[in-house]
Amino acid sequence: MTTSPETAPAPAGIPDLPDPRSARCPFDPSPQMRGLAAFGPVFRVRNWDGKTPWVVTSHAEQKALLSDNRLSVDFAAPGFPSPIARHGGGEGESEVHGEAAQDGDNHGVTDLSFVGMDDPEHARLRRMVSGVFTIKRVEAMRPAVQELVDGFIDRLLDGPKPVDLVQAFSLPIPSLVISELLGVPYGDHEFFQINSKTLVSLTATPAERHSAHTALVDYLDQLVGERLGNPGEDVLSRLAAQVRAGELTRREVAVMGVLLLLGGHETTANMITLGILLLLQHPRQAARVRDAEDPEVVVGAVEELLRFLTIAHLGRRRTALEDIEIAGQTIRKGEGVIMLGELANRDPSVFPDPDRLDITRDARQHQAFGAGTHHCIGQPLARMELQVIYPALLRRIPTLRLATELDQVPFKFDAVIYGAHELHVTW
Numbered sequence: 001m002t003t004s005p006e007t008a009p010a011p012a013g014i015p016d017l018p019d020p021r022s023a024r025c026p027f028d029p030s031p032q033m034r035g036l037a038a039f040g041p042v043f044r045v046r047n048w049d050g051k052t053p054w055v056v057t058s059h060a061e062q063k064a065l066l067s068d069n070r071l072s073v074d075f076a077a078p079g080f081p082s083p084i085a086r087h088g089g090g091e092g093e094s095e096v097h098g099e100a101a102q103d104g105d106n107h108g109v110t111d112l113s114f115v116g117m118d119d120p121e122h123a124r125l126r127r128m129v130s131g132v133f134t135i136k137r138v139e140a141m142r143p144a145v146q147e148l149v150d151g152f153i154d155r156l157l158d159g160p161k162p163v164d165l166v167q168a169f170s171l172p173i174p175s176l177v178i179s180e181l182l183g184v185p186y187g188d189h190e191f192f193q194i195n196s197k198t199l200v201s202l203t204a205t206p207a208e209r210h211s212a213h214t215a216l217v218d219y220l221d222q223l224v225g226e227r228l229g230n231p232g233e234d235v236l237s238r239l240a241a242q243v244r245a246g247e248l249t250r251r252e253v254a255v256m257g258v259l260l261l262l263g264g265h266e267t268t269a270n271m272i273t274l275g276i277l278l279l280l281q282h283p284r285q286a287a288r289v290r291d292a293e294d295p296e297v298v299v300g301a302v303e304e305l306l307r308f309l310t311i312a313h314l315g316r317r318r319t320a321l322e323d324i325e326i327a328g329q330t331i332r333k334g335e336g337v338i339m340l341g342e343l344a345n346r347d348p349s350v351f352p353d354p355d356r357l358d359i360t361r362d363a364r365q366h367q368a369f370g371a372g373t374h375h376c377i378g379q380p381l382a383r384m385e386l387q388v389i390y391p392a393l394l395r396r397i398p399t400l401r402l403a404t405e406l407d408q409v410p411f412k413f414d415a416v417i418y419g420a421h422e423l424h425v426t427w
Contacts (some may be wrong), residue, residue, distance in 0.1 A: 053336030081336030162403035178264025183234025270419025307366035
């Protein structure tokens with residue numbers, strides 16, 4: 001019997017895929033992860049299960065592969081390079097996959113609608129909601145988001161300190177925004193935040209993730225049922241109309257709702273927290289954001305923070321549908337591919353002096369939101385929220401500072417989406 005490279009023992013000299021982050025450098029890829037770039041732009045690594053998928057470290061090769069329809073996002077493919085052990089549970093159960101919702105593909109779990117599908121089914125379902133996240137529609141929301149943010153800052157200033165910025169600010173704002181957009185009652189935020197946290201956890205058991213996913217799908221299915229009889233102006237009502245037209249099933253809409261709800265708050269909340277924390281470590285750059293009169297300064301700062309932090313820190317994972325020649329290597333049909341966005345975003349050939357935060361650099365080529373057909377569908381909304389939030393918080397509370405030492409911040413080394421569990425601040 002012959003064995004494929006995916007099942008054969010890893011040859012000597014193949015590096016292990018290291019942990020993405022280290023407590024010694026919480027804002028950067030771990031030193032071991034950074035060291036992978038020395039092996040070249042495309043090479044094999046040893047995954048946790050002993051298999052040897054390809055890893056891609058360079059910006060150019062990742063951009064090319066993310067736009068290559070010869071790579072599949074299907075989690076169930078035999079060669080798919082899962083970051084953790086697959087479960088043996090029943091049909092429809094979920095598993096952590098290793099992509100952030102911000103990236104638009106593979107938002108941390110299976111059975112999350114079109115993110116785990118290839119075209120044409122991916123394109124069909126994605127089109128059902130893509131119109132909601134156009135730049136024009138999102139920009140129309142900016143004044144309301146600004147008002148919402150100012151209200152939360154008022155409550156911060158009137159309340160006790162120190163305060164956990166995650167619970168008092170970073171998490172509720174995007175949760176409220178996506179809830180209103182979808183038509184999900186914000187009064188249920190504790191329920192969907194707890195279950196979302198389980199879905200993106202690397203330490204939750206398969207049974208816990210399955211339970212959380214089922215709970216969210218059942219919850220969204222109930223809301224879809226309500227919209228079938230009493231539609232409104234929200235996204236769930238628009239999708240319910242597709243159910244009445246026979247274009248979607250209720251379950252398809254419920255699963256899509258889980259995707260949008262999870263992606264709409266979990267990633268943005270972590271980016272708010274980490275971005276503020278990073279700016280507090282760079283007071284001169286924080287001051288530029290705070291005092292900027294030109295909105296393009298803030299736009300550029302947001303892009304640089306997205307590049308520098310890269311909160312989807314387990315890679316974008318694919319399976320080759322055909323043989324692919326790239327960077328002098330041949331990726332065979334059925335082999336797994338892991339594209340490490342944090343290394344693409346620190347590629348010195350694209351971003352000079354990449355380990356230096358510089359909000360004045362042109363960072364628009366970053367791949368925080370992915371590329372190709374699976375780029376993040378909600379990126380206009382995420383960008384707009386961050387552009388409102390960072391300067392507003394720094395202007396209204398110019399003396400904002402950490403209430404603890406940096407090494408006491410509990411970072412999310414245990415999650416698909418990187419961030420901080422808590423961030424205690426004062427002023």
